[in-house]
Amino acid sequence: MKILYAIQGTGNGHLARATELVPLLQKLGETHVLVSGIQGDLQLPFAIDYQLYGLSFIFGQQGGVDITQTLKKAKPWRFWKGISQLPVHDYDHVISDFEPISAWACKLRKKKCIGLSHQNAVLHPHTPKPKNQDTLGKFILKHYAPSNPTFGFHFQSLGNSFFTPVIRSTIRQAAIQQLNHFTVYLPAYSDQAIISALTPFQHINWQVFSKHTKHAYREGNIWIRPVSLAHFTKSFTTCKGILCTAGFETPAEALYMGKKLCVIPMKNQYEQACNAAFLEAMQIPVLTGLKNQHQAIQHWLEQNQPAPIHYPDQTFEILKKLLQSA
Structure with missing residues (x-):
């Protein structure tokens, strides 16, 4: 079984989670890794088979995304080239952690793309939402990396396909x-x-x-x-x-x-x-x-130290369930 695991490289959270998921995926099949984006700082402890420019949100220095720099650094021709050249049909399973090139390559070629990300859980109808609705932000979150079926992680379990967080083994x-x-x-x-x-x-x-x-x-x-x-x-x-x-x-x-x-x-x-x-x-x-x-x-x-929240170690079982159901 050949697996393509595609990671969003904007920020370090996706990359940190990948350090836990990729070794487990490698136990389930031949796993190739794709990373797109230019904002990550972490060195991954495994080989990257596809390092792509992607579509990144650029961090500013005043507390948010720098919209001007994000637009300036966007290279749509490189983004399209990545989509058109990615050999998704070489894989039995493509898993996207909110990674857009793999997701759109699958969508345009009518190949199933499994979405496994926190962002999928954010869109769940039962999660708390901010008082000020951001229509554009919600649209981007929904269409940036389209996938089906979708699985997700959040601070609390939200049902059969939405799980508690992956906690790195180094933390456990x-x-x-x-x-x-x-x-x-x-x-x-x-x-x-x-x-x-x-x-x-x-x-x-x-x-x-x-x-x-x-x-x-x-x-x-x-x-x-x-x-x-x-x-x-x-x-x-x-x-x-x-x-x-x-x-x-x-x-x-x-x-x-x-x-x-x-x-x-x-x-x-x-x-x-x-x-x-x-x-x-x-x-x-x-x-x-x-x-x-x-x-x-x-x-x-000055607050008291809070009690730890128990998040069970179920990552390997989640990955097996995900591949079997897909």
Whole structure:
């Protein structure tokens, strides 16, 4: 059995989840890996068979997607070339984690594409949604990487095809501690914006993982270093809490470990607005940005440590079910 597993490379959450899924897929069949997008920072521990430019949302430095840079860096001819040249009929199964080239290649060739992503679960009718409906954002989420059948992951189970999060083995097997630091991952903010917001909390040791630096440095009680999965995981598993975007993988792992969690949804990003609504329903603090948030951050820092949420290790069974049902 030949499997093509296609990963969205905008951001690091999809890539981090792939480190768990790909080795399991390799146990089920000959697995080739496709990564598209230009915003990922992580080095994957397995071979990539197709590295494509894709269609990426470019992170800005003011808290959201940079629409101008996203349009400027879009290369529709390369996107179409990837779709037209991808040999999807060479595979028994194509699985897309919100990856558009594989999804559209299958759609145009009338080949089944299995969608396995958090985004599929976000569209579920029973998930909390933001008060301000984003029609364009919802349209993009629905049509960016079309697939059928669809399976998904969310903070809570939503039925037979929508599961609790994939928690990486490195997290499950880690010695979870609460040392004297807080971890920060806000890739859509500049280093200076983060430093300005956190400097007033002189009694806190902040460990910031930045998308905008290639060298580690310190600013008083704030330690800033480039994104690295190994270094981030070490900081994350031993922190008191984490301040991060309203993505999926990092908040889910924080909930699993019982870490204090506070999220800031990226602007112009409908999925993160939906995630924030779900987390807010779970009593997780949600900030609208970094500016003028001193009181809210202080309140979060003073909260008691939450109880861990049990997310069962069922990833291999999910993958077997997915391939059998398809």
